[in-house]
Amino acid sequence: MHPDPASDPAAFWEARYRDNGRVWSGRPNTPLVQQTEGLRPGRALDLGCGEGADAVWLASRGWQVTGVDISPTALARAAAHAAEAGVGDRTTWERHELGRSFPKGTFDLVNAEYLQSPVALDQDGALRRAADALAPGGTLLIVMHAGWPSWQEEPPFEAEFPTLDGLLQRLALPEEEWVLETKETLRRPSPSPDGVRGYREDHVWRLRRVGGGSGSGA
Secondary structure: OOOOOOOOHHHHHHHHHHOOOOOOOOOOHHHHHHHOOOOOOOOEEEEOOOOOHHHHHHHHHHEEEEEEEHHHHHHHHHHHHHHHHHHHHHHHEEEOOOOOOOOOOOEEEEEEEOOOOEEEEEOHHHHHHHHHHHEEEEEEEEEOOOOOOOOOOOOOOOOOOHHHHHHHHHHOOOHEEEEEEEEEEEEEOOOOOOOOOOOOEEEEEEEOOOOOOOOEEE
């Protein structure tokens, strides 16, 4: 079944979680683990947190984390995961439709992994607000799928994947306020549902905010 791009995002994502058991593995995304090594724990924001694996992992390492998702079911599972992991006191959960609403406050880390959707999502707007939410010295980590898995012969729906330089050009963050610390493509194993061996590539950007003012330049 192909998703209808005109679907209501809140209804689409709530159905995705409500109508299925656990959707994700419960393990943190590898780029988050790799890219936050050595960072001093502070306040973190996890955008599109899903069932909470990244947020819980950060909290277990001393971060105070706000997890954000559009799905109430996903947020309930995330809160349960945090409680089971013993980090409920270091996590809070907020429902937002990114691009329309956004958490208040400033953060030392914003984790934006796979903010890609087959239904409406103001991706650039959400990422610009993520940049604005960073305190000076803070880190913005963005991870996006670079394309379909290698075994995907026919894309299940139309999608536009970002390029390494294209995303940065669209965001247009002021050069005097930002240091680009990572810009790379990672390849990881990604077998098909039928067990066909393959891979998928992800783009990773890590930026550090060094100045004040508006991160988006708006």
